[in-house]
Amino acid sequence: GEDVEQSLFLSVREGDSSVINCTYTDSSSTYLYWYKQEPGAGLQLLTYIFSNMDMKQDQRLTVLLNKKDKHLSLRIADTQTGDSAIYFCAESGGSGNYQLIWGAGTKLIIKP
Amino acid sequence: KAGVTQTPRYLIKTRGQQVTLSCSPISGHRSVSWYQQTPGQGLQFLFEYFSETQRNKGNFPGRFSGRQFSNSRSEMNVSTLELGDSALYLCASSFSGTNTGELFFGEGSRLTVL
Numbered sequence: 001g002e003d004v005e006q007s008l009f010l011s012v013r014e015g016d017s018s019v020i021n022c023t024y025t026d027s028s029s030t031y032l033y034w035y036k037q038e039p040g041a042g043l044q045l046l047t048y049i050f051s052n053m054d055m056k057q058d059q060r061l062t063v064l065l066n067k068k069d070k071h072l073s074l075r076i077a078d079t080q081t082g083d084s085a086i087y088f089c090a091e092s093g094g095s096g097n098y099q100l101i102w103g104a105g106t107k108l109i110i111k112p
Numbered sequence: 113k114a115g116v117t118q119t120p121r122y123l124i125k126t127r128g129q130q131v132t133l134s135c136s137p138i139s140g141h142r143s144v145s146w147y148q149q150t151p152g153q154g155l156q157f158l159f160e161y162f163s164e165t166q167r168n169k170g171n172f173p174g175r176f177s178g179r180q181f182s183n184s185r186s187e188m189n190v191s192t193l194e195l196g197d198s199a200l201y202l203c204a205s206s207f208s209g210t211n212t213g214e215l216f217f218g219e220g221s222r223l224t225v226l
Binding site: 048088 | 116168202219
């Protein structure tokens, strides 16, 4: 079946760039998403990319999509303590399914 | 515009009891979906309701059920609670459905089963 995989943890130093990676299996995905979950809160949509795009930039966030390798990444420039959160990758099934397929989430840890 | 509201925020139950969780979506949103989040299993899709009809269902036993009312508010019920049902239950609303990906989440209901 369809699957989305992410590393569980990423530790970076404050001020450095963070790169969170995600791989997926459904080649017919139309949209791919990044959600952020801060401690004690629900998920919040950060950004998304349409499957015919390679890159999308939004302020400190850069999303890169390699459709051939089914690889998605989220780069956060100048990582701040407020970026500490769990980041979820999700893809919308292209098979007419009415649900997103979610990764397990990557916990971003910021070192001072 | 008010966000997605989930009640109660925290609750403690014992094994064998049942629980009902409530979700009020953003005004105008017709889709409500439910997720179970646990440290071990991550985010698991329970079901989605759209205009009072269950449109999709995840891989959970029949003890987990839900419904949606005409005002788009939704409830989910878990009967015969088990220890493994301890989790954060998240509700998300959207205008047209979960496949568009633009979901707005509530803060969740944290259920502890003793």
